[in-house]
Amino acid sequence: MSSPHVVLxxxxxxxxxxxxxxxxxxxxSLEIHAGELVAVMGxxxxxxxxLLNVAGGLDAPTSGTVRIGEQTLGALTPRDLAxxxxxxxxxxxxxxxxxxxxxxxxNVALPLELDxxxxxQARRSARHTLDLMDLMSLSDRYPDQMSGGQQQRVxxxxxxxxxxxxxxxxxxxxxLDSHTGExxxxxxxxxxxxxxxGLLVTHEARHAAxxxxxxxxxxxxxxxxxxxxxxxxxxxxxGGPR
Amino acid sequence: MSVRLGLMALLAEGxxxxxxxxxxxEERTGGTWPLNVGQVYTTLERLVRDGLVAQxxxxxxxxxxAYRLTDAGRGELAQWWVTPVDRTSTPRDELTIKLAxxxxxxxxxxxxxxxxxRTAALRHLRDLTRLKRDALDAVEGRVEGARDAExxxxxxxxxxxxxxxxxxxxRWLDHVESVLARQARTPRPARxxxxxxxxxxxxxxxxxxxxxIR
Numbered sequence: 134m135s136s137p138h139v140v141l142x143x144x145x146x147x148x149x150x151x152x153x154x155x156x157x158x159x160x161x162s163l164e165i166h167a168g169e170l171v172a173v174m175g176x177x178x179x180x181x182x183x184l185l186n187v188a189g190g191l192d193a194p195t196s197g198t199v200r201i202g203e204q205t206l207g208a209l210t211p212r213d214l215a216x217x218x219x220x221x222x223x224x225x226x227x228x229x230x231x232x233x234x235x236x237x238x239x240n241v242a243l244p245l246e247l248d249x250x251x252x253x254q255a256r257r258s259a260r261h262t263l264d265l266m267d268l269m270s271l272s273d274r275y276p277d278q279m280s281g282g283q284q285q286r287v288x289x290x291x292x293x294x295x296x297x298x299x300x301x302x303x304x305x306x307x308x309l310d311s312h313t314g315e316x317x318x319x320x321x322x323x324x325x326x327x328x329x330x331g332l333l334v335t336h337e338a339r340h341a342a343x344x345x346x347x348x349x350x351x352x353x354x355x356x357x358x359x360x361x362x363x364x365x366x367x368x369x370x371x372g373g374p375r
Numbered sequence: 376m377s378v379r380l381g382l383m384a385l386l387a388e389g390x391x392x393x394x395x396x397x398x399x400x401e402e403r404t405g406g407t408w409p410l411n412v413g414q415v416y417t418t419l420e421r422l423v424r425d426g427l428v429a430q431x432x433x434x435x436x437x438x439x440x441a442y443r444l445t446d447a448g449r450g451e452l453a454q455w456w457v458t459p460v461d462r463t464s465t466p467r468d469e470l471t472i473k474l475a476x477x478x479x480x481x482x483x484x485x486x487x488x489x490x491x492x493r494t495a496a497l498r499h500l501r502d503l504t505r506l507k508r509d510a511l512d513a514v515e516g517r518v519e520g521a522r523d524a525e526x527x528x529x530x531x532x533x534x535x536x537x538x539x540x541x542x543x544x545x546r547w548l549d550h551v552e553s554v555l556a557r558q559a560r561t562p563r564p565a566r567x568x569x570x571x572x573x574x575x576x577x578x579x580x581x582x583x584x585x586x587x588i589r
Contacts, residue, residue, distance in 0.1 A: 174497075176553065319508070338497060338545040339538060342504035347497045349490075357490055359498045 137164035138330040139188060139299060144197035146183050146353075157183040158194070159353035167298065170322060170331035172341035175350035181334045182303060184350065188332055189222055189301045190214050201299060219248045222299045223292025225321075227307035229284040231276040237287045238263060238272040241294050248295075262294045263287075266320060282313035286320050293324055300324065302333045306340050318343040378410060378418050383427065383444060383452045390431045390443040393419060405506075405530040407537070427451055470544070474551060485555060493548045500541040507534045 146158040157180045165171050173181050186192035187199060190206045199206045204217055223244075231240045242259035246252055263269050268286055276284055285305055292300045302321060306314030314337070322343045325331045333344055341347045349357040378400075385391065385399050393415045400410055419442055422428035427448035431441040444452070470492060477483045510531040 176549070319511075322508070338500055339504070339542045341497065342500040342538075343508075344501070347501065349493070349497075357494050359494055359501060 135166060138167045138202060139163075139165040139332070140198075140200040141184075141188060142198045142200070144187060144194040144199065146180075146187055146192065147195045156353050158187065160197070161350075161353070161355055162197075163188075163348060163355070165299075165330045165332060167330050168325055168328050169346070170325040170333060170344040172333045172335055172344035172347045173350060174335060174338070174341050174347055179350040180353040181350055183353075185301050185303050185332060185334050189224060190218050216248075219244060220295070221297055222301060223289075223294075223297045225285070225288050225292050225300060225302040225305045227304045229276070229281070229288045229308075231284055231288060231291075233276050236273050236275055237268070237279070237290075240276075240287060241291045244291060245295050250295075259290075259294055262290045266290050266324075280313070281309050282316055285309065285313075285317045289317070289320055289324065293329060298328070299330045300332070302331065304335055305333070306335065306337065311339075314340060315343075377455075378414060379422065380452065380455050382415065382418055383422065383448055383455075386428060386442060386444040387449065387452055390441045392439040392441050394439070396442075402526060403529045403533075405533050407533055422448065478555070486552070489548050489552050489555075493545055496541050496544045496548065500538065500545065503534055503538050503541060507531065507538060510534055 141161055141163040144158055144161045145156065148155045148157055159180075161180075161184060163171070163184075173184055175181050183192065187194050190199070190201070193207065201217065201221060206214060206217070209217060231237075232243065235243065238256060238259045241262055242252070242255040245255035245258055250258070260269070260272060263272050266286065266289070268283075268290055271279060271283055271287060274283075276287075279287065285308075289300070289302075289305070292302075300321070305321070306317055309317060318340050321331060321333065325345075331344075333341070335341050347359045348355055381400055382396055385396050385403075391399070393412060396419075397410050397412055397415045400415075401408075419428060423430065423442070427445055428442050429445050431443040434440045474485070474488060477485045477488050510527060514527045514531055
């Protein structure tokens with residue numbers, strides 16, 4: 134197997150001091166390869182969101198290292214870290230965070246324009262991404278003309294436009310009904326099948342089940358992992374599900 | 376699962392013989408509840424004995440005997456469709472029994488039991504989801520599947536049932552864990568001398584269980 138795209142090595146994140154000291158992540162190590170979707174589950178306060186923020190360079194570990202591709206986040210200047218986030222990572226949140234006054238295509242193009250790309254080129258790239266994800270029919274719609282599921286799919290397109298190869302999703306289905314949530318997971322899954330590395334935080338087992346691996350956190354520690362999946366063919370050959 | 380009524384439902388679609396019925400049953404349910412041919416023929420013999428199914432003519436050149444549903448069989452099948460499946464009798468469930476015993480048995484790592492089971496359930500759920508994704512692709516025409524849309528839909532619904540069951544197991548295990556965590560934080564009353572009339576002899580639970588199990 135190729136070297137992992139994302140590596141968290143012995144990461145600890147401590148908030149506060151003395152009486153208010155909370156160990157949000159406690160010696161966590163995790164690798165995500167290109168083409169792999171890893172789900173993180175765990176009870177409230179187990180460190181799921183901290184893990185996502187640390188992996189995405191939004192928060193810095195107290196100790197340990199985070200590597201994305203060839204770059205170690207702790208060794209980057211704030212400016213270079215911001216550039217890495219803009220160019221290599223995409224974030225998807227529960228509440229979509231689309232700009233209401235921009236169309237879907239303009240929303241998807243926005244990160245590229247903010248990164249200095251010329252508007253026309255950014256729009257072309259955005260349309261290409263929307264096309265790849267079968268979302269071209271939404272390209273000229275404004276957020277209030279789209280359903281929640283459609284907005285979230287556009288948000289995933291925005292997260293992956295350009296050269297981004299790492300998507301971090303924090304409860305992306307939290308505001309959606311079960312069926313629409315699964316449609317969104319399916320889109321995320323397809324992007325990972327195309328080679329993107331994905332980190333998904335969810336409290337829903339049925340949504341975590343779209344991942345290749347589920348990592349379970351409790352009190353900031355990885356207490357368990359499901360390991361990698363077999364193939365669907367293996368399951369059928371072995372006589373079907375349990 | 377009532378094999379008897381399952382076979383009758385298939386025979387309502389037209390006469391058939393044992394091996395074909397077995398294949399149809401397994402195809403519709405995705406091989407989730409495999410049947411052996413012996414079981415199929417034994418069931419068919421009983422249905423013939425009870426007048427619900429009849430042989431349809433003589434054996435063919437390959438020795439296969441076709442069966443058909445009788446009017447009485449159609450009546451019983453019609454009744455089955457409109458009668459809710461009985462859920463009031465609770466079947467013995469190994470996991471429930473295991474955890475109920477684990478929380479009271481000395482020296483058992485209950486968290487380990489919960490964790491190990493949850494990992495297995497999540498793995499199972501992931502495997503089911505992969506199968507479901509393929510089934511959805513087939514039903515929605517994304518791939519040229521061997522199954523026709525109707526049979527693909529039946530398989531998809533069976534898979535969804537298994538997904539819901541696995542999901543329920545994970546949720547229950549999470550609940551067990553949070554109840555155990557709450558209980559661990561609740562100070563237990565100091566144990567005094569055994570009361571003159573033991574709670575246990577009255578059938579009540581020990582005091583530290585009060586309010587924990589409903």
